[in-house]
Amino acid sequence: MAETKPQTIYDIARLAEASPSTVSAALNGNWKKRRIARATVERIQRIASEHGYSANQQARALRTAKSGLVGMILPQHDNRFFSSVGQCFSNEARARGGLPAIVSTRRERDQEVEAVRQLISYSVDALMLVGTTHPEELSAICRAENVPHVFVDQPCQGAPSVVTDNRGGARALAEILLQAAPDAGEADTVFLGGNADLPATSLRILGYQDALRSAGRQGRVIACGYRRAPTRDALTREYERRGRLPEVLLVNSIGCLEGVLEFLVTLPLDEVDQCQLGSFDFDPFGRLLRHPIPMVRQRADELIRVAYDHLDGGTWSRDSFDPIIVAPELILPDDDHFTRVNQPALPVG
Amino acid sequence: MAETKPQTIYDIARLAEASPSTVSAALNGNWKKRRIARATVERIQRIASEHGYSANQQARALRTAKSGLVGMILPQHDNRFFSSVGQCFSNEARARGGLPAIVSTRRERDQEVEAVRQLISYSVDALMLVGTTHPEELSAICRAENVPHVFVDQPCQGAPSVVTDNRGGARALAEILLQAAPDAGEADTVFLGGNADLPATSLRILGYQDALRSAGRQGRVIACGYRRAPTRDALTREYERRGRLPEVLLVNSIGCLEGVLEFLVTLPLDEVDQCQLGSFDFDPFGRLLRHPIPMVRQRADELIRVAYDHLDGGTWSRDSFDPIIVAPELILPDDDHFTRVNQPALPVG
DNA sequence: CGATTCTGCGCAATCGATGGTGCAGAATTG
DNA sequence: CAATTCTGCACCATCGATTGCGCAGAATCG
Numbered sequence: 001m002a003e004t005k006p007q008t009i010y011d012i013a014r015l016a017e018a019s020p021s022t023v024s025a026a027l028n029g030n031w032k033k034r035r036i037a038r039a040t041v042e043r044i045q046r047i048a049s050e051h052g053y054s055a056n057q058q059a060r061a062l063r064t065a066k067s068g069l070v071g072m073i074l075p076q077h078d079n080r081f082f083s084s085v086g087q088c089f090s091n092e093a094r095a096r097g098g099l100p101a102i103v104s105t106r107r108e109r110d111q112e113v114e115a116v117r118q119l120i121s122y123s124v125d126a127l128m129l130v131g132t133t134h135p136e137e138l139s140a141i142c143r144a145e146n147v148p149h150v151f152v153d154q155p156c157q158g159a160p161s162v163v164t165d166n167r168g169g170a171r172a173l174a175e176i177l178l179q180a181a182p183d184a185g186e187a188d189t190v191f192l193g194g195n196a197d198l199p200a201t202s203l204r205i206l207g208y209q210d211a212l213r214s215a216g217r218q219g220r221v222i223a224c225g226y227r228r229a230p231t232r233d234a235l236t237r238e239y240e241r242r243g244r245l246p247e248v249l250l251v252n253s254i255g256c257l258e259g260v261l262e263f264l265v266t267l268p269l270d271e272v273d274q275c276q277l278g279s280f281d282f283d284p285f286g287r288l289l290r291h292p293i294p295m296v297r298q299r300a301d302e303l304i305r306v307a308y309d310h311l312d313g314g315t316w317s318r319d320s321f322d323p324i325i326v327a328p329e330l331i332l333p334d335d336d337h338f339t340r341v342n343q344p345a346l347p348v349g
Numbered sequence: 350m351a352e353t354k355p356q357t358i359y360d361i362a363r364l365a366e367a368s369p370s371t372v373s374a375a376l377n378g379n380w381k382k383r384r385i386a387r388a389t390v391e392r393i394q395r396i397a398s399e400h401g402y403s404a405n406q407q408a409r410a411l412r413t414a415k416s417g418l419v420g421m422i423l424p425q426h427d428n429r430f431f432s433s434v435g436q437c438f439s440n441e442a443r444a445r446g447g448l449p450a451i452v453s454t455r456r457e458r459d460q461e462v463e464a465v466r467q468l469i470s471y472s473v474d475a476l477m478l479v480g481t482t483h484p485e486e487l488s489a490i491c492r493a494e495n496v497p498h499v500f501v502d503q504p505c506q507g508a509p510s511v512v513t514d515n516r517g518g519a520r521a522l523a524e525i526l527l528q529a530a531p532d533a534g535e536a537d538t539v540f541l542g543g544n545a546d547l548p549a550t551s552l553r554i555l556g557y558q559d560a561l562r563s564a565g566r567q568g569r570v571i572a573c574g575y576r577r578a579p580t581r582d583a584l585t586r587e588y589e590r591r592g593r594l595p596e597v598l599l600v601n602s603i604g605c606l607e608g609v610l611e612f613l614v615t616l617p618l619d620e621v622d623q624c625q626l627g628s629f630d631f632d633p634f635g636r637l638l639r640h641p642i643p644m645v646r647q648r649a650d651e652l653i654r655v656a657y658d659h660l661d662g663g664t665w666s667r668d669s670f671d672p673i674i675v676a677p678e679l680i681l682p683d684d685d686h687f688t689r690v691n692q693p694a695l696p697v698g
Numbered sequence: 699c700g701a702t703t704c705t706g707c708g709c710a711a712t713c714g715a716t717g718g719t720g721c722a723g724a725a726t727t728g
Numbered sequence: 729c730a731a732t733t734c735t736g737c738a739c740c741a742t743c744g745a746t747t748g749c750g751c752a753g754a755a756t757c758g
Contacts, residue, residue: 008714019738024716034717035736054470058416059714061407062743069450069471076436083432087425090453099467101418101450104439118448121403122418261637285634288610357744368708373746383747384706408744411713 170207519556
């Protein structure tokens with residue numbers, strides 16, 4: 001027990017009076033092919049477990065070119081959606097005996113490239129690339145090194161991708177809001193937040209427009225980025241210019257929602273009450289507002305599950321690389337599983 | 350460019366007309382000791398970078414017993430505090446050229462033990478253990494394998510730990526709330542949430558009591574666990590029993606705060622207005638409530654920075670293992686910037 | 699000019715696990 | 729009983745990078 005230091009296959013071999021190759025075969029399951037006697041196998045396994053032996057993964061990886069490491073590139077950990085993605089990835093990776101290595105790269109190209117290179121230098125068995133800004137470049141690196149990979153949340157030309165149904169989700173959310181404000185005109189119907197150059201936002205805008213069109217109505221788009229403060233300021237300017245809030249306000253992304261609420265709390269309650277608010281992205285606090293708001297929640301679990309199946313199903317080397325689409329959840333205030341008493345009073349507003 | 354497949358030190362050696370050992374020396378900086386001519390070094394480096402060579406980390410790790418991997422055990426990714434810890438860890442690890450491997454273990458003993466073993470089998474250079482439930486057991490494993498490690502957010506006997514000043518933070522928060530409700534009696538002064546058996550909660554309770562004592566007042570504690578629904582129910586029962594809300598309510602942890610708000614939104618506004626609410630743990634939505642509430646934010650960045658310094662400063666093998674205490678921030682509703690709690694570090698235990 | 703000291707670099711062993719190959723001895727067959 | 733087939737296992741090369749050691753040839757010294 002004191003000399004637990006040198007725990008190699010050779011130590012076990014000596015203790016079990018067998019050769020290293022026999023020990024190796026006994027411990028990794030292919031002793032059948034190598035015709036090792038069952039008694040020998042059991043003796044070796046017993047000794048190995050008594051001594052808490054576990055194989056040096058570096059050596060194994062060097063020999064077999066399979067490391068057991070699975071890499072993920074993520075914009076950031078500290079974000080509700082991405083942290084949830086990280087959680088699901090960690091679960092899946094470990095369920096399959098792998099070791100997750102998650103690297104956050106802040107949506108910066110250089111960091112993304114460096115992280116991919118670093119992960120590859122560790123011989124990762126596969127790579128999952130979430131919300132990256134330069135998918136094609138990263139995919140080229142992976143392809144050159146022959147590393148299986150899949151993109152999540154952001155599609156990539158010529159590589160497998162799994163993304164949320166941004167368009168469908170936005171459309172469903174917009175329909176809810178439009179129904180609640182049947183008389184809102186174009187000027188009073190607003191999609192707020194996000195970056196229209198990125199696929200996610202542009203698809204959500206399309207979904208919003210789908211809903212408008214099928215209701216025979218019109219609306220506006222203010223794509224002011226993903227950050228809190230600029231969104232707050234954009235809404236403030238809008239309010240000051242028109243003297244009132246929009247009647248329909250579809251907020252794109254959780255950071256933007258915070259910005260919107262920051263402004264709304266400065267207004268009289270009855271003005272806020274006139275505004276049909278919805279959010280594409282989920283935060284539990286959304287249910288705690290004066291009027292709980294409808295939210296679209298991306299299904300991190302499904303995204304990762306599908307992406308992973310894709311990797312070890314080998315589907316990743318198909319002919320066509322059309323993105324796989326995962327439907328998000330629409331979370332409505334009234335299918336809340338907690339029954340609310342009386343008319344809601346409000347922490348917010 | 351097409352044949353980027355076999356990128357080993359031998360390939361580079363052939364291209365540079367040198368031997369593998371020379372290439373190795375040239376690329377990892379110790380060519381000075383090995384008396385390699387500067388011209389040779391430059392030729393090798395040029396060729397290596399032209400071909401995008403980077404060393405196989407498994408092979409290097411096998412030889413040197415240093416992997417560059419740094420492991421972290423975390424209860425979960427999808428939590429504001431822990432995801433922030435993960436983010437800081439990832440930043441620090443990569444700044445030092447390491448590869449972060451973060452494993453979430455759901456506060457379950459078996460998962461914690463297995464994860465530590467798994468990480469060790471990858472020859473991690475160091476291990477950071479955050480919010481674990483069985484620190485002593487994990488520390489014993491690390492010690493047996495001679496792996497440097499440090500605990501964060503949860504102290505461990507006989508191992509280095511870095512923790513938030515829970516007592517000081519809770520005291521500062523309680524003082525704010527008590528001042529705002531100078532006449533609240535014992536029955537109307539409540540600390541709600543958490544698990545009194547765990548060090549974090551019990552220290553926060555002590556801090557709350559410190560504040561009470563120095564104000565010559567009394568209060569109660571309801572430690573109903575860390576989860577949302579039980580907290581909501583506990584507050585509901587309290588309200589029904591006494592016919593009103595407490596005048597001072599210090600909520601312990603972010604999940605509990607959600608539970609509290611879930612109940613508060615069912616009450617008339619004026620009742621809610623009577624209650625001085627504060628939260629130990631930060632959520633940006635806390636600033637967006639009808640009355641923005643004071644919150645204590647643990648400084649994930651500091652915790653990790655100190656823990657990391659500890660690891661590579663070698664401080665981790667000192668004589669005494671008193672936890673290192675990091676002061677949290679007190680975030681007040683009326684501040685735009687954050688106030689630092691400046692309490693003397695109190696002994697943990 | 700022979701002896702010593704540098705310079706510059708290559709040889710080969712090593713880290714630990716794996717798997718192709720082959721060799722004894724036992725069991726079976728003709 | 730000799731020939732063949734099976735069993736059970738050990739030997740050894742290998743993965744790629746590192747490093748102790750040592751060997752040529754050039755430079756310097758006496």
